[in-house]
Amino acid sequence: MTFSDWLTLIAIVVGPVVAVGITLVVQDYREKRERKLIVARMLMATRHLPGDPNYSTAVNLIPIEFAKEASVIAAYTEYKRAVGQDQPVMPAHVARVDTEISTAQVKMVSAILQSLGMKVSEADLAVSAYAADGMVKRDNLYLDSLRAQLRIAEALEKAQN
Numbered sequence: 001m002t003f004s005d006w007l008t009l010i011a012i013v014v015g016p017v018v019a020v021g022i023t024l025v026v027q028d029y030r031e032k033r034e035r036k037l038i039v040a041r042m043l044m045a046t047r048h049l050p051g052d053p054n055y056s057t058a059v060n061l062i063p064i065e066f067a068k069e070a071s072v073i074a075a076y077t078e079y080k081r082a083v084g085q086d087q088p089v090m091p092a093h094v095a096r097v098d099t100e101i102s103t104a105q106v107k108m109v110s111a112i113l114q115s116l117g118m119k120v121s122e123a124d125l126a127v128s129a130y131a132a133d134g135m136v137k138r139d140n141l142y143l144d145s146l147r148a149q150l151r152i153a154e155a156l157e158k159a160q161n
Contacts, residue, residue, distance in 0.1 A: 033116070036065050040112050047109060048129035049139065062108075066115065075111040079104040102126070 001009075042058035049055060059079070066072040082104035088094055106125045113120045 032065075036112075036116055039065050040109075040116060040118075043109050043112065047105060047125075048131045049135075050105070051139070051143075062112070066112065069111075069115045072108070072111045072115050075104070075108040079108040
């Protein structure tokens with residue numbers, strides 16, 4: 001066999017292996033990006049309703065899907081710190097904590113979108129969330145009904161004693 005024959009044989013064997021390897025790398029990149037986009041979409045769709053189960057799911061997926069993105073993990077950590085605070089009783093302090101949580105949320109979502117190559121300003125994120133008025137009223141009514149159930153249960157317990 002000549003040198004040219006050996007090169008042809010190596011090309012016949014190595015070429016498909018390299019092609020499969022490249023395909024697998026590209027496929028892995030696309031799958032990781034798609035999972036990140038799913039988290040970003042879930043956050044964008046539910047950021048105005050943090051009580052939505054999809055919002056919690058998206059937040060819980062951040063450390064998994066964005067583990068190698070230092071800016072996202074830093075923003076996620078700050079958001080978790082902000083939401084983990086004890087809620088104050090005084091109205092002025094409640095407003096301060098709510099603002100801190102909202103700011104941390106915007107920074108977290110912004111960091112995620114930036115890591116995906118999307119250019120969205122934090123100012124736009126802070127004011128651009130949409131929730132239908134009927135949906136907000138429905139959720140508030142549901143929350144009021146849950147609070148009422150607690151008051152009813154307490155009243156029933158007192159009546160039994």
